Amino acid sequence: xxxxxxxxxxxxxxxxxxxxxxxxxxxxxxxxxxxxxxxxxxxxxxxxxxxxxxxxxxxxxxxxxxxxxxxxxxxxxxxxxxxxxxxxxxxxxxxxxxxxxxxxxxxxxxxxxxxxxxxxxxxxxxxxxxxxxxxxxxxxxxxxxxxxxxxxxxxxxxxxxxxxxxxxxxxxxxxxxxxxx
Numbered sequence: 615x616x617x618x619x620x621x622x623x624x625x626x627x628x629x630x631x632x633x634x635x636x637x638x639x640x641x642x643x644x645x646x647x648x649x650x651x652x653x654x655x656x657x658x659x660x661x662x663x664x665x666x667x668x669x670x671x672x673x674x675x676x677x678x679x680x681x682x683x684x685x686x687x688x689x690x691x692x693x694x695x696x697x698x699x700x701x702x703x704x705x706x707x708x709x710x711x712x713x714x715x716x717x718x719x720x721x722x723x724x725x726x727x728x729x730x731x732x733x734x735x736x737x738x739x740x741x742x743x744x745x746x747x748x749x750x751x752x753x754x755x756x757x758x759x760x761x762x763x764x765x766x767x768x769x770x771x772x773x774x775x776x777x778x779x780x781x782x783x784x785x786x787x788x789x790x791x792x793x794x795x
Contacts, residue, residue: 646755647707653750654703654759655712660746661696661766662714664739668692675715679779681729687771688736692743695766699730702759730781737777738794744770745793767791 664794668689672682700711717723720739747767754760771791778785 617653618772631792641785645760650756650759651703651707651709653753655697657701657743657746657750657763658696658699658703658711660693661699662712663720663747664743665689665692665696667720667723668736671726671736673730676726676729676732678729681733684780685736686711691769695769698762698779699766702762706756706758719737719738733777733781737774737781739768740774740777741794743793746789748793765771
């Protein structure tokens with residue numbers, strides 16, 4: 615075992631009681647990989663959900679021109695995030711990314727009737743994505759994934775600021791975005 619592997623395993627032991635099922639024995643590489651795959655898959659799903667919803671919202675005819683342009687930009691960001699995390703899942707962890715949800719599988723999307731409702735749903739989905747990313751940080755020891763996730767959380771937090779501005783809400787209600795479950 616290399617020193618790097620030993621450090622990874624010792625760090626994983628600290629989070630193991632939070633995420634692994636109870637069993638006798640030490641945390642294995644397979645346990646760590648399983649945790650990482652699950653965490654990254656959840657993060658990919660959260661970004662894909664935002665991506666599908668943002669596309670539907672941008673094309674739904676509920677938004678004014680300025681808000682539509684903003685939503686298309688956020689759609690581009692969510693697409694890039696989902697693609698990057700999906701590619702990382704495949705290349706680093708040898709797992710195919712989950713399929714994006716259908717529009718009908720996203721609660722509330724089909725019932726949108728006003729711009730305000732669409733923006734509130736977008737905020738909720740970004741908050742859920744941030745929560746999924748922060749959870750993946752707690753369950754991932756891969757430096758590349760952590761670096762990518764940190765960048766995505768920052769980008770999603772900036773997107774929340776834009777959406778809150780459009781909703782005439784406080785743009786930065788706290789020093790850190792924690793997301794919502």
